[in-house]
Amino acid sequence: MPRSESKEAYRLIEDCMLLANRAVAEILIGSEMPSIYRVHEEPDDEQWASMGMELQALGVPKLPQTRQEINEAVKLAAGTAVEYTANLAILRNFKRAEYSSTQIGHFGLAFDDYTHFTSPIRRYPDLLVHRMLKAVEQGKQLPISSEQIDVIAMHCNETERKADELERQSIEKKRMDHYGDILNTSPTSAFKGYIVSIKGKGMIVELPDSLQRGMVTFASITSDWLEANKEMTQAKTRGGKVRYTIGDEVEVALAKVDTARGFVDFVLADQIAQPRRRERRPRIQPDLKTGQPRRRGKHRRRR
Incomplete structure (x- = not known):
């Protein structure tokens, strides 16, 4: 079950999508029209502390407190034996990205303005952003308030969490079947x-x-x-x-x-081929004559 490689062509497409999402967010902010954004909060104090402790345990001499310091920690770990687990330690101490009517920036991407625009056929927020962008282009105002966008954002966040959980369960089931077959064969x-x-x-x-x-x-x-x-x-x-x-x-x-x-x-x-052998302490048995503890296998001298 090899993971797909991140090739240069893929990265180029991803960069173009990120730039498009960022550019559209800037247009919507400039229009002052109520809109929906993709936001990502920075870690809280507990997450920063946990991240630093885990990185120190890996031997990465960095206690990140900013996005720039995270990048420095990633560079320090790059090419070392702990690169994989250092990246995991950072990612698992990130908050989850969400949709919101308030633009607070995207910490993970280091963007001040960001939204989802490039996938309107599979994500409702993207479709909504397309409608808003069209209204801006035509000089119109969509009949939607910030409060209504908040309701839409909350609904999209919830359905996204449910979809991610179902996807996780599906992948886990396939993985379990895969490794079960390997164990049997x-x-x-x-x-x-x-x-x-x-x-x-x-x-x-x-x-x-x-x-x-x-x-x-x-x-x-x-x-x-x-x-x-x-x-x-x-x-x-x-x-x-x-x-x-x-x-x-x-x-x-x-x-x-x-x-x-x-x-x-x-x-x-x-x-695999080494059965567990526990060292057992010699069993203590009383000496029948003296009543004192006597180790098994230790015999009295014959007189």
């Missing part, structure tokens, strides 16, 4: 992944080719007894030695695919 297949978070029981690994996530439990790792640190950024031995950190690249194989509950368990690829 080729259970030792290995995949490259990145540790994207650490939990109390194990590490969450994401496969970049399909975005499938799954847990590698600490119990499945036979080489060491591991536990998460307090910050949930590293997996350490009980002696305090760091074994894994968020951002590390690992090779994993499928351990379990539960299509009904929608989750996947991974195991480190080098652990």
Whole structure:
């Protein structure tokens, strides 16, 4: 399930679409006509703090507080082993873009003015913007108020969230079927992944080719007894030695695919043929003569 590459021609088309959306937004603002915009708020204080902590855990020496500092963090991570997970750490601390009658700018794109104009056949806000642009061109005023646009924007935001959730569920179902087939037909297949978070029981690994996530439990790792640190950024031995950190690249194989509950368990690829062997403490047994504890296997000397 390889992801499609971002080719130069695709990027050129995307740039043209962004510029068109931006230019139309500027025209609508200049007309002072009530309109609908695509807005994106900057992260709140908690998201900024979380972003900085995650980047520091990855070894990126940056605590972003502005859009420019985010760009600097991206450049610092570019070409390094943590590039993939650093970008994830930034994106998951962004707010969701929405439609609004108030133009507050688009933080993610670093645009002061932005709307959706280029897809009127599949998005209602784009169609509405086309009608507004036509009215501006003809010197007319659409019979619509800012309050009505707010209602439309709220409705479009809600339907967009529902559509995104349905799309996510559909993709997840196909992915689960795909990896279930692999587990049944080729259970030792290995995949490259990145540790994207650490939990109390194990590490969450994401496969970049399909975005499938799954847990590698600490119990499945036979080489060491591991536990998460307090910050949930590293997996350490009980002696305090760091074994894994968020951002590390690992090779994993499928351990379990539960299509009904929608989750996947991974195991480190080098652990596939190694059964879990726990070191057990010797069983303590009382000495029948003295009543004192005696370790099993330790015999009294014959007199």
